[in-house]
Amino acid sequence: MAEKKKLRSSEWFNSDNKKMNFTHRSWLRNQGYPDDYFEGKPVIGICNTWSELTPCNGHLRDVAEIVRRGILEAGGFPMEFPVMSLGETIMRPTTMLFRNLASMDTEESIRANPLDGIVLLTGCDKTTPSTVMGACSVDLPTIVVPGGPMLSGRFRGEKIGSGSMNWMVKEKQKKEGFTDADFREAEVCLSRSIGHCNTMGTASTMATMVEALGLTLPGFSSIPAADSRKKMFAQLSGRRIVEMVREDLKLSKILTREAFENAIVTNSAVGGSTNLIVHLTAIAGRIGVDLKLEDFDTHGSKVPLLVNLKPSGNYLMEDFFYAGGLPVVLNRLKPLLHNEVITVNGKTLGANYADAVCYNDQVISTLENPLQEEAGIAVLKGNLSENGSVIKPSAASKHLMRHRGRAVVFETMEDYHNRIDDPDLDIDKDSVIVLKGVGPKGYPGMPEVGNVDLPEKLILQGVKDMVRISDGRMSGTAGGTVVLHVSPESTVGGNLALVRDGDLIELDVEKRKLHLDVPDEELEKRRKAWVAPEPLADRGYVKLYIDHVEQADKGADLDFLVGGSGSKVERDSH
The missing domain is CATH 3.40.50.2300 (Response regulator)
Known part of the structure; x- marks a missing residue:
């Protein structure tokens, strides 16, 4: 018979150190635990x-x-x-x-x-x-x-999804005339x-x-x-x-x-x-x-x-x-x-899962008859994301999966909010929205803003989707032709930082390509003129995060946390 493995907790409750055992057990006694709780x-x-x-x-x-x-x-x-x-x-x-x-x-x-x-x-x-x-x-x-x-949420006779409805607020306001009362009703129906x-x-x-x-x-x-x-x-x-x-x-x-x-x-x-x-x-x-x-x-x-x-x-x-x-x-x-x-x-x-049975093939299809042949996340590379970026084809528009367009650049999230609905903004449905400063170090924290709303004037024209590129993330409840997690991020001097209004950007998902059509000589000239933004924190956890967070392609963990150290029991001070 195999030897019974010693429990880790026994180092607290049943070790050779009687004083330590007494201390740990006696304090827990105030919760009323009987003897056998500490005996294996x-x-x-x-x-x-x-x-x-x-x-x-x-x-x-x-x-x-x-x-x-x-x-x-x-x-x-x-x-x-x-x-x-x-x-x-x-x-x-x-x-x-x-x-x-x-x-x-x-x-x-x-x-x-x-x-x-x-x-x-x-x-x-x-x-x-x-x-x-x-x-x-x-x-x-x-x-x-x-x-x-x-x-499932239910609103005026239809099913609505929590999260997904959030990304439709601007369109509902501009195209369907939703009022505050409409949205209050939807709020309750959404999260029921x-x-x-x-x-x-x-x-x-x-x-x-x-x-x-x-x-x-x-x-x-x-x-x-x-x-x-x-x-x-x-x-x-x-x-x-x-x-x-x-x-x-x-x-x-x-x-x-x-x-x-x-x-x-x-x-x-x-x-x-x-x-x-x-x-x-x-x-x-x-x-x-x-x-x-x-x-x-x-x-x-x-x-x-x-x-x-x-x-x-x-x-x-x-x-x-x-x-x-x-x-x-x-x-x-x-x-x-x-x-x-x-x-x-x-x-x-x-x-x-050998005996699993499907009760609705409209919801769960088969390998032989899938909803989409190739739906997994695609990893894009090129001079605009040398360490990689990602796109979710199953939530993107097919006609934009291969696209070449003129960049409309927003240096920060605040810059985007200030200008996106300006009627004089030089932007059309074929433009590529580029958002900088929303990566792990830049925001900091890499927020879910990559799927930014389209300009009001284009929404009113019936435009549903545009190519959007950023070093940020996107909510899993959202959709669109959105390139995310661009690495290196703009804040650390990745080429995303060097994009300017009017630059041509080529997206080719099939070829896994994200390319900024600017000569290397010009990029080098821009790099020399580029000034890194000031860190957004000088104390506490946020500073620790900015100083040690890795880029998106590595999981955005803190560099000193990678690799486990196991469950050893540290020496007790009692």
């Missing part, structure tokens, strides 16, 4: 991103209690703890600025405490990658409990239940990602937050994490190179957010897998689109679940996946 029960940390300032995660206090129930049933000792919560819908200037800070909070909270296994309660966009990143840096048995999407965005935006994309990586129980990510089956899966996750500790099934055993390739393929098939790139790359960096920007093109760009969800399609996450959800997608993707990888339930990915 696996201590499970419930990492909760609940906050009233994060509406998408507002129900996670209740979810934590259900997870606790499962942990107790399996013989574990549950200990809930809070970490920084990131509410995409509320926080300014952008939650991406704080993703790495929340990951540090998660990592150090886990490392410093007597925890043997971790349950991550996630929901809004950055709460999933930040907590997974932090957990990877410690590498304990870990399972993810995704909070789930909202129920607990949960995160109900489109395949970044929150749903990240939930899908963690299941494709093997970090959730099979089928968990697709279930709406308000569905009772979400509670059942949360309770089962509480039971399972205790078993994972006993099996020593750590994150590093699940998050292999093959698991990351599976997530890339899956993201393409569901029409997931471009934000997956910066998050998945950062997670890989924390666990020690060498994932490059080019891998997203190599493994994902030729994958067909199978899921008909907004913003790349017509349906919402609730419809996706009723059609069979992610299990159907992973079953139909079998020929393109590494099916032998291990997942949190101890079974292989292929075994978990």
